[in-house]
Amino acid sequence: MNNQTGVTVEGLRKIYPSSAGVAGGIHEADFHLPPGTFFTLLGPSGCGKTTTLRCIAGLEHPDSGRVQVDDRVFFDQRKGIWVPLNRRNIGMVFQSYAIWPHMSVFENVSFPLRVAKDRSYSREEISSMTMKALSTVALESFAERSATQLSGGQQQRVALARAIVREPSLLLLDEPLSNLDAALRDNMRTELKRLQRQLGITTIYVTHDQAEALDMSDKIAVINQGRVVQLDTPEAIYFRPENAFVADFVGTTNLLSGKVAKACPKGGSAKVRLANGQIIDCTSLRDVAEGDAATISVRPESIVVVDGSGGDPGNRINAQVKLRGFVGNLARYELTADDMKFSVNTNPKVQLRPGDNVVLGFSPDDAIVLADN
Ligand SMILES: Nc1ncnc2c1ncn2[C@@H]1O[C@H](COP(=O)(O)OP(=O)(O)O)[C@@H](O)[C@H]1O
Ligand SMILES: [Mg+2]
Structure with missing residues (x-):
């Protein structure tokens, strides 16, 4: 068991050069999340939310900075530390759920256990951990179904079960609800919040939807053009906006x-x-x-x-x-x-x-x- 100290991101920077002269990405992100925090990156499309998440996941190599989860340093530019994606054990869910249609629900959810590079899992472990993750999202009776027989909401829950099956110490969610219709989105929002609290897993959530951010988060970082312009509780973001951008974008x-x-x-x-x-x-x-x-x-x-x-x-x-x-x-x-x-x-x-x-x-x-x- 890792020492649970939470997530620290320091001076994280990733800028994409652009032919049009406007460099996109994230200029600088700094935050510390105590274990169990529900943290949201909120901002308009193109402000750098996904870039930040991809840097933390290890899908992107940052230009500079440092990323630490509990006692493990995943990235430290100055010390030349870089831990590859498949050795970080971070759970991820994206907007396009990326459920594999040719696999059953069980095969989808157990996939991270079967391909893990940092340890191997026995057949019994794979079975019990997969069924546990499926029961967490109330889909245990769907294990043998083909993934294509599921509704959008159910597919999203499969993606979530797959993200938590290895009991990661960090969960990254990139606009996971934006492909669902309005009523289902509201339902899933409550469900996701309940699940996150129940599992106590530190979560970084990306959304451009201020209502989602206010409703779900312990802390919100509002991002504008690659910079964090306020980092605070939902109440402070709403009632004590520090700048016109936050005042106008949130509500x-x-x-x-x-x-x-x-x-x-x-x-x-x-x-x-x-x-x-x-x-x-x-x-x-x-x-x-x-x-x-x-x-x-x-x-x-x-x-x-x-x-x-x-x-x-x-x-x-x-x-x-x-x-x-x-x-x-x-x-x-x-x-x-x-x-x-x-x-x-x-x-x-x-x-x-x-x-x-x-x-x-x-x-x-x-x-x-x-x-x-
Ligand atoms: N692979 C890439 N190459 C070049 N520019 C990129 C790349 N990925 C993202 N960008 C640019 O970086 C900016 C931030 O993108 P992104 O982090 O995806 O924003 P968000 O998730 O907030 O909508 C955008 O201007 C986008 O065009
Ligand atoms: Mg994005």
């Missing part, structure tokens, strides 16, 4: 520009003057000085339409309703206030009409001065 938000009217240190209360002259009380995620340009993020659900029934909302802005949308569990309003636009989510029973003049309210705790302006 939707209102971004207001202004100038700092009262200086404060990082984490303190700042005052920001908007273009219309109004002063907003905010929470600042960086040290700010008077006169600094500042961008404030306020989530649509953090804004209320003030009707006198609640307490003091903190900040108040006069606005006019432009559009209403009803989406079942909430109503979405678009409003304007001078030259500013606001998106506001309310209880679906709130009935406002285009042209109505209202007062919007939001707390200084929910008005975040972003760190990157």
Whole structure:
């Protein structure tokens, strides 16, 4: 049994030269994951998520950096250490499940045991470990079926059983749900989360879907153009986005520009003057000085339409309703206030009409001065 220290990735870099002059890949990734962490790489298509995962797996030779899983160093560029893929015992599932159609479910799942280079497994071990993995994904009665007789969701579970059959200390999942239809995807999301918690296996999950990332993860690294732009808990990513990219990519938000009217240190209360002259009380995620340009993020659900029934909302802005949308569990309003636009989510029973003049309210705790302006 390895000493379980978790996963450490340091200064990981892999840049693909490009003829168009735009070099893709990952510029630098640094993180440590305690054992059992569900970690997600979240970002738009082409930002470098798969490259990072392939470097950790050993499918790609990084330009520099270091990768360690528990007490085993898989890659260390400075020390010239490189452990090949088939000696790392890392479980992997990809978007295209890569289930072999000419094999039975049992043969698919037992494959990693049969080809393992770092140790050999007896016939009995292969049988018991394969059946254990199949029972983990509730497919033990499907062992003798041909893989082609399975639904998409079942094939994905076979891919998952194959990934965990050698009881790896690290599981890598690259957009494993994106080929499933919406209802099944939701189901599998819950299933995968339950399974990961049950097995306690450190997992790195790749997705461009922010809802998946928020729902499943202990920690999220948001990646933009090959760089990690914030690494935090789902709550912090959502409520304390450090930069406009994170605020905008994860959920939707209102971004207001202004100038700092009262200086404060990082984490303190700042005052920001908007273009219309109004002063907003905010929470600042960086040290700010008077006169600094500042961008404030306020989530649509953090804004209320003030009707006198609640307490003091903190900040108040006069606005006019432009559009209403009803989406079942909430109503979405678009409003304007001078030259500013606001998106506001309310209880679906709130009935406002285009042209109505209202007062919007939001707390200084929910008005975040972003760190990157
Ligand atoms: N083998 C490769 N050769 C050249 N460029 C590549 C290669 N693989 C990926 N890239 C480029 O690197 C960038 C990141 O790709 P990738 O890691 O697959 O992004 P993601 O998984 O976030 O969608 C993209 O711009 C992509 O075109
Ligand atoms: Mg990818």
